[in-house]
Amino acid sequence: MxxxxxxxxxxxxxFYILSIGTHVLVLMKKIPFQDVNGGRSSSFEEQKKQSQVSIVVLGxxxxxxxxxxxxxxFRTRVIYLIASSLLALFWLLGTVMQLLGTRFEKRIMVWINVIGLISHIELVLLYVETE
Known part of the structure; x- marks a missing residue:
């Protein structure tokens, strides 16, 4: 660790507060829906559904x-190790996706994702340390 x-x-x-906050700002139309999701959402309604699901999952x-x-x-359980490892891999993939995304994602969201990646790698190491 x-x-x-x-x-x-x-x-x-x-990480979770900033990620959820970003989706809330998209829903409030403070962040244009074209700036998130790699710019792939064709309408606000489409992005609205995705942001709502993302808020629930992140919560x-x-x-x-x-x-x-x-x-x-709880950190001594194998399920904790598996879930934390999967999340660390997911945030690694998310960081790569942000780097391939819109200008907003490359300049802002990538750093939020890096915070998530680092913290979740450290969460995995907490399990390793307790063993």
Whole structure:
């Protein structure tokens, strides 16, 4: 583990708050829908559905991360290792996708994704450290 546990959970929380906040701003039309999803959404209604689903999924994942903070024994379970590893891989893929996306994604969202990637790699290392 490179970072202190408290910093890992702060970074993970920051990642989820910023990610959910981005989708909320898209729904409020403060961020143009063409600037997210690689610019592939053909209409606001299409992006609205995707943003709503993303908010729910990110919210569930945020609860998962918070449960690992509130219940440290949860971090000793194999399911924690598997889920955290899959999330780290997912955020790695997401970072690559942001680099291939719109200007907004390349300049702003990629950094949010990097925070998610680093924090989730560290979450995996928390399991390894407890073993």
């Amino acid at each position: 490179i970072l202190p546990t408290s910093i890992i959970f702060i970074l993970a929380s920051l 569930v994942l945020f609860v998962y991360v918070l449960s690992a903070k509130v219940f440290p024994a």
